[in-house]
Amino acid sequence: MAAVRYTGILCALLLCGCGTEGGKTAGGTMAIAAGGDPDALIPALVQTTTAAEVVDMIYDRLADIGDSLNIVGDRGFTPRLADRWTWSRDSLSIAFHINPNAKWHDGQPVRASDVRFTIASTKDSTLAAPAASVITNIDSVSTPDSATAVFWFHARSPQQFYDAVFQNPIVPEHIWKEVAPAGWRGSPQAKNPIGSGQYRFSRWIPSAAVELVADTANYRGAPKITRLIWSIGPDYNTLLTRFLAGETDLFEALRPEDVPRLKSNASLTMKTKPWLAYTFVQFNLRDPLDHDRPHRLFGNRELRRALTMAVDRAAIVRSTYDTLALQALGPTIRAYSTTDPKLAQIPFDPAAARRVLDSLGWRVSGSDSVRVRNDRPLRFSISVPSSSNLRVRTAVLVQEQLRQVGVKVDIDQLAFPAFIDKDRKHAFDAYVGQWNTQPSPGAVIGSWGIASSRSGGNNFGAYESPVFDAYVDSGVAAFDMAKRRQYLTKAYETIIQDAPAIWLAEPKQVVGYHSRLQLAPMRPDSWWAHLGDWWIPADKRIGRDSIPPSR
Amino acid sequence: MLRYLARRLGQAAVIVAIVATITFALIHLAPGDPFSEILDNPNVSEKVRVTLRAQYGLDRPLAEQFVRYVNALAHGELGWSFSHDRPVSEVLSNALPNTLLLMSVALVGSFVLGILVALIQVARKGTAVDHTISAVTLFFFSMPDFWLGILALLAFTYWLPIFPVGGAVDPVMHEFLGLGGRIIDRLRHLMLPALTLTVLASASVARFQRAALLDVLPADYIRTARLKGLTERQVLRRHALRNALLPIITLIGLSFPALLTGAFFIEKIFAWPGMGYAVVTAIGRRDYALVVGGVIIGSIMVTLGSLLADLLYAWADPRLRAH
Amino acid sequence: MPGQTQDSARIEPARPRESPLALGVRAILRKRSSRVAIIVLGVIVMIAILAPFIAPYDPAAQPDIVAGKDLPPSLAHPFGTDPYSRDVLSRVIYGARLSLTIGILATMVSLTFGVAYGAIAGYASGLVDGVMMRLLDALLSIPRLLLLLGVLVAWPHLSIGSLILFLGLTGWFGLSRIVRGQVLALKHAEFVTAAEALGASRRRILVRHLLPNLVSPIAVASTLGIAHVIVLEAGLSYLGIGVPQPMASWGNIIYDGTDQIARLWWMSLFPGLFMVITVMTLNVLGESLRDVYERR
Numbered sequence A: 001m002a003a004v005r006y007t008g009i010l011c012a013l014l015l016c017g018c019g020t021e022g023g024k025t026a027g028g029t030m031a032i033a034a035g036g037d038p039d040a041l042i043p044a045l046v047q048t049t050t051a052a053e054v055v056d057m058i059y060d061r062l063a064d065i066g067d068s069l070n071i072v073g074d075r076g077f078t079p080r081l082a083d084r085w086t087w088s089r090d091s092l093s094i095a096f097h098i099n100p101n102a103k104w105h106d107g108q109p110v111r112a113s114d115v116r117f118t119i120a121s122t123k124d125s126t127l128a129a130p131a132a133s134v135i136t137n138i139d140s141v142s143t144p145d146s147a148t149a150v151f152w153f154h155a156r157s158p159q160q161f162y163d164a165v166f167q168n169p170i171v172p173e174h175i176w177k178e179v180a181p182a183g184w185r186g187s188p189q190a191k192n193p194i195g196s197g198q199y200r201f202s203r204w205i206p207s208a209a210v211e212l213v214a215d216t217a218n219y220r221g222a223p224k225i226t227r228l229i230w231s232i233g234p235d236y237n238t239l240l241t242r243f244l245a246g247e248t249d250l251f252e253a254l255r256p257e258d259v260p261r262l263k264s265n266a267s268l269t270m271k272t273k274p275w276l277a278y279t280f281v282q283f284n285l286r287d288p289l290d291h292d293r294p295h296r297l298f299g300n301r302e303l304r305r306a307l308t309m310a311v312d313r314a315a316i317v318r319s320t321y322d323t324l325a326l327q328a329l330g331p332t333i334r335a336y337s338t339t340d341p342k343l344a345q346i347p348f349d350p351a352a353a354r355r356v357l358d359s360l361g362w363r364v365s366g367s368d369s370v371r372v373r374n375d376r377p378l379r380f381s382i383s384v385p386s387s388s389n390l391r392v393r394t395a396v397l398v399q400e401q402l403r404q405v406g407v408k409v410d411i412d413q414l415a416f417p418a419f420i421d422k423d424r425k426h427a428f429d430a431y432v433g434q435w436n437t438q439p440s441p442g443a444v445i446g447s448w449g450i451a452s453s454r455s456g457g458n459n460f461g462a463y464e465s466p467v468f469d470a471y472v473d474s475g476v477a478a479f480d481m482a483k484r485r486q487y488l489t490k491a492y493e494t495i496i497q498d499a500p501a502i503w504l505a506e507p508k509q510v511v512g513y514h515s516r517l518q519l520a521p522m523r524p525d526s527w528w529a530h531l532g533d534w535w536i537p538a539d540k541r542i543g544r545d546s547i548p549p550s551r
Numbered sequence B: 001m002l003r004y005l006a007r008r009l010g011q012a013a014v015i016v017a018i019v020a021t022i023t024f025a026l027i028h029l030a031p032g033d034p035f036s037e038i039l040d041n042p043n044v045s046e047k048v049r050v051t052l053r054a055q056y057g058l059d060r061p062l063a064e065q066f067v068r069y070v071n072a073l074a075h076g077e078l079g080w081s082f083s084h085d086r087p088v089s090e091v092l093s094n095a096l097p098n099t100l101l102l103m104s105v106a107l108v109g110s111f112v113l114g115i116l117v118a119l120i121q122v123a124r125k126g127t128a129v130d131h132t133i134s135a136v137t138l139f140f141f142s143m144p145d146f147w148l149g150i151l152a153l154l155a156f157t158y159w160l161p162i163f164p165v166g167g168a169v170d171p172v173m174h175e176f177l178g179l180g181g182r183i184i185d186r187l188r189h190l191m192l193p194a195l196t197l198t199v200l201a202s203a204s205v206a207r208f209q210r211a212a213l214l215d216v217l218p219a220d221y222i223r224t225a226r227l228k229g230l231t232e233r234q235v236l237r238r239h240a241l242r243n244a245l246l247p248i249i250t251l252i253g254l255s256f257p258a259l260l261t262g263a264f265f266i267e268k269i270f271a272w273p274g275m276g277y278a279v280v281t282a283i284g285r286r287d288y289a290l291v292v293g294g295v296i297i298g299s300i301m302v303t304l305g306s307l308l309a310d311l312l313y314a315w316a317d318p319r320l321r322a323h
Numbered sequence C: 001m002p003g004q005t006q007d008s009a010r011i012e013p014a015r016p017r018e019s020p021l022a023l024g025v026r027a028i029l030r031k032r033s034s035r036v037a038i039i040v041l042g043v044i045v046m047i048a049i050l051a052p053f054i055a056p057y058d059p060a061a062q063p064d065i066v067a068g069k070d071l072p073p074s075l076a077h078p079f080g081t082d083p084y085s086r087d088v089l090s091r092v093i094y095g096a097r098l099s100l101t102i103g104i105l106a107t108m109v110s111l112t113f114g115v116a117y118g119a120i121a122g123y124a125s126g127l128v129d130g131v132m133m134r135l136l137d138a139l140l141s142i143p144r145l146l147l148l149l150g151v152l153v154a155w156p157h158l159s160i161g162s163l164i165l166f167l168g169l170t171g172w173f174g175l176s177r178i179v180r181g182q183v184l185a186l187k188h189a190e191f192v193t194a195a196e197a198l199g200a201s202r203r204r205i206l207v208r209h210l211l212p213n214l215v216s217p218i219a220v221a222s223t224l225g226i227a228h229v230i231v232l233e234a235g236l237s238y239l240g241i242g243v244p245q246p247m248a249s250w251g252n253i254i255y256d257g258t259d260q261i262a263r264l265w266w267m268s269l270f271p272g273l274f275m276v277i278t279v280m281t282l283n284v285l286g287e288s289l290r291d292v293y294e295r296r
Helices: A007-013 A049-058 A112-123 A160-166 A236-244 A256-263 A301-310 A313-321 A350-359 A389-404 A416-424 A441-448 A450-454 A466-477 A481-498 B002-028 B034-040 B046-055 B062-074 B088-123 B128-141 B145-159 B179-216 B220-227 B232-270 B275-285 B288-316 C002-014 C020-030 C032-049 C088-124 C126-141 C144-154 C160-169 C173-187 C190-197 C202-238 C250-258 C265-295
Strands: A029-034 A082-087 A093-098 A138-145 A148-153 A199-205 A209-214 A227-232 A268-273 A277-283 A325-327 A371-373 A379-385 A408-414 A430-436 A501-503 A505-507 A509-514
Touching (some): A029 A236, A093 A160, A112 A138, A313 A325, A313 A505, A389 A408, A408 A416, A416 A430, B002 C126, B088 B128, B088 B232, B128 C265, B179 B232, B232 B288, B232 C144, B275 C144, C144 C160, C202 C265
Parallel strands (some): A379 A408
Antiparallel strands (some): A082 A093, A093 A148, A138 A148
C-alpha cells in the first residue's frame, strides 16, 4: 500500500480517548458507507457528498446554521469558531470574535488572520473555488486584532450573515500560506488536512477508506464516538450488501425497494428525512444548434404545457420513489419556510394534451402513431446520465407516456461528463435533471434566471422570464417574512405555468443505520451536522467498537 | 538469439509508440471536458471552469498537448490524474499489483486446471466423460466474462453470502487486524474474483490443450513409445504432454489479452481495486491522462506477454534456437 | 503434422474437386455436435424472425408502472417483469432479433475491412506492407474492449448503426493478417508464375484465385466473429454504453437489472442463458469449420 500513513504523528498528539459525560460513555467506531472517494479535503473545493461529510467533521465554520435552516439575519445560527459577533450600525460589516480556546489540530491557536486568509483564498480566482461566485457580496475581511475578524459587505442583504459563515469553513493560514492557491488541490497538505473540528484526520486509503479520530482536546469538547471510518464502495449494490451484512453502520442513500430488506434485519433501522433536492425534465427553449433562435418545438409555451399534461407525474414519482418522495412543486422544496405547499400545478390530462397538440397542427396521420406537422414528426430526445439509474428510469417512463399521445422520444444515455457538457452547451432537446439546492431559496436564480442562461450559468434550458426574475429578486431582498413568501409564491406560479420543465419529484432521504447508534437530530441539508453528539452505549458495542483509541 | 531478442524488443517499442498515438487521438476526440462533472453544483461559474482547464493545460492546441505528452512519456511520466489528484503513474502503480495478482492467480490456476481437465479428457478420449467435459468447457468458453461474474456475485455474496463483496480488503477493519488476520482478510476478498477469472480462462486452456495433445498423439515417437511397451498413461504423461507443452507457451502469450479483458470486467463487478477498475472509472470521469495511461500500460502488458512467449518458445524449441 | 499433409496431398487428386462451401456444409452435417448446434441456432433465428408473433407482450409497453414493476417470474410473466413493468420474456425474444442482427452486420463490416486491408498489404509488399503490418501489430496489442471503450466514449451518443460500425471496425485485425498470408502464398505459388509466363495478367490471376482461397478463413472468422460481437455488445451494454432504450438486446436487459442484481435476478439470468446458448452454437459451428479447412 503506497498510501502514506500519518497515524504515527497523530498518535503522539492524541490524548486518552475515554471519558464519561452525562452517562454517555465516549468510544466506539462508526463506519459510514460512502459512494466514492472524497474529491478534495479542502473546504472551498468540495463537490461530493463524501467530501462534504469528511470536511465538515475536520473543519469548523465561524457559526453554523440552525436546524430550521433560517438564512435571514443571524437567527438560529450557533457559535462555532466565533464565540460571539456584533453587527455594525449600518449592517455593512460584522465583527466575529474568535473563541480563545479554539486550536488547530497541530496545537496552534486559531486566529483572526486565518479567517482573512480563508476568505481571500476562496475569492482568489486561481483556486477556482465553486463558492467564489456565491460570496461576491463579501468585499474583504479585516483583522483589528488577532481575535477579531471583521467581514465587510458591498451591500445590505437579508442573508449576508449566511453568506459569511455557511460557505466558508476556516482553514489554517500557517499550513497553506506556502502553497499557491492553484496548487492546493494536488499538494501534500490536501492529503493530510489540519482543521479545528471535533474530528482530526487520521488516514485516507484511496478507494477504500477515510478515517478520522476524535479530537479529545477540542474547544467544543470531545465528540462521543471515537472513530469515524468512511467505507468507500464502488456502487449501490456493494454499499447495500455491506450495510446489510453489518460491515457499515450508516447508509444514507437507501432506495425504497430495499426498505423491506432493512426492516427484516433486527440490528438495522432507518430514518426518513427531508432533503434539499428536486427532479425534473427540462426543455431547451433555444435551438440546440443556433442559440439565437427558439427551439423548433419547445419555443412554444402551449406545446410544453401539453407535454406536461401528458405525463402522469404522480405515477412516475410513485414508480421511482415509492412513498419516499413527494411530487415536486416546481423549482423549489417544501423545506423552505417560504414555499407554499399548495402551489397550483398543470393537471395530468392526456385527453387535453391530445386536443392541444391537434390544435397546434400536430396530427396523427395514417398507420404511424407519431404526430406529424408539415411532414416533420413530433420527435425529440431526452438525455440522461447513465450513472444515475433513477434518472434513466424516469426517462424511460416519460418516453412511454409521451408515446401514448403520439410523441416520439429518443433517450440519449451519456456518461455523466458528456451529459453535463451537452447541457452546458445547450446542445440538447430535453434532459432529466436534479438540483441539490441550498438553504437559500435565492439559489433558484442560478438555475432558472436570465443571468445564468446567458453567461454560461446553469440555466441550461434558457428559460428567460423577467417576471420570474423580478419576483425572486424582490423575495430574496425582502426582510419581512410574509413579503418574502408572497413574492416567491408569485415567482413559482409564473414558472410553473410557463412549463420550462416537467416538475417530477422532491425526494426524501432515507438514512439506514445500525440500531446501536444513538442519534442527535438530523438537519435537512446534512444528516451529519450533529454527528459529534451521536453516541454508542457501552453495553451495545460490537467488534469494531473496541479498536483501541490510540491506534 | 541476441539479435532476435533485439529485433523483437525494437518491434515492441514501435508498437507501444503507435498505441500511445492512437489512444491519445481517440480520447481527445471525445466531447466534454473533465471538469464537466462538477457542474451539478449550481455555483460553478464559467470563469472557474476556464481557470481549471488552463491549470491542466487542456486549453492548449491538441498538437501541443500531444508533444508535451510524448515528451513526458519519454521521461516515464504518464501525466497527472486530476480525478485522483496524483500522478497517473502513482495511481496505476498502486492498482497494477492488484491486477497482476488477480491475473497471475488466474493464469496459474487456469493452466493447472485446464491441463488437468485436458489430460482426463484425452485419457478417456471418445467416452461420455470426454464429451460431457467438452460440453462443460464449451459452456464456460462461450460465457461472457461479465455474466459469469454477475452469477458468481449473485450466488456467493447474496444468496449464499460466504464471500465479502467488493474491494481487496475489508475497508473498515483491515488496518486494525494482526498479520494473520490481514492475510485471511486478503484471501477472503481475492477468492471469488480470482476463481471466476480462473474458471473463465481454464475453459480455453483445456480446449486448446486437448487439441494439442490429440495432435501429437499420432506422431512417430509416440508410436515408438507405445511399441516399447509403455502403458497408455505413461505415454501420455512422459511423451505427449511434454511435447504438447510447447504450444502452451504460445497460449500464455495469446491468453494475455483475454485475461486482461476478463480482469477488466471482473474488477468492475467485484470492485477489485486494480487497473481495469481504475480505467473504467476514469472513462466515466473523463480523466484523459488516466485512461490513456491505462490503455498504454495494458498494451505494454500484452506486448510484453507475447514477447515473453516468443522468447520462451525460441528457447524451448531447438529449431528456433539456431537463430 | 508433416506426415498428415502428405497424406491428404496424396488423396487429393483421387477425389472429385469440391467447392469449399460444400465441403463446409458436409463437414457440419457429419458431426453430431454441429448438427445439434445448427438446430438450436435455427430455433433461435426463427424466434428472432418471428418475434412479433411469438412474444406475449409488446416489449416496450409499460402496463402498470406502479403495481406491475419488478415482478418475479410467474405464469403470466415466465421471465418476470422489469422496473418499467415490461415483460422480460418478450424483451428476450425481441432481444434475440437485435443481438443477432448486430452480430451479423458488424461481422460483415469486419470482413470487408479485413479482406481489403490484408489484400492490399499482401499485394503491395515492401515498405507499405511493413508499415501496414506494424500498425496492425499495434492495433492487435490493444485489447479490443479497451479500444472500443476509448472509441465509444469519444462518441457517446450512438445510434445502432454507428455501434455496429464501431464493433465491426475493431474486429478485422486478425482476419486481415490471414488474408495477407494467403495473398503472399498465392503470389509465390507455382501455378501463378506459370500462368504469368503464359501471358495472363498477374493481377487478374490473383483476384480470380484469391476469393476461393478465402472462403474457408472467412467462414470461420464470421461464425466466431458473430459470437464475439454478441458477447462484446452485451459487455458494452452492461457498462451502460450499448443499445439505447426502449429497444431490447440481451446485454441491455441485463443492464436494466444491474442496479438491483440481488432483487431482480431474473433480469440477469434469462437473457444471459439465451446469449450463452447462442454463442455456444456459433462456437461449435466455427470450430467444426476450422477443423475441416485446417485438416484439408
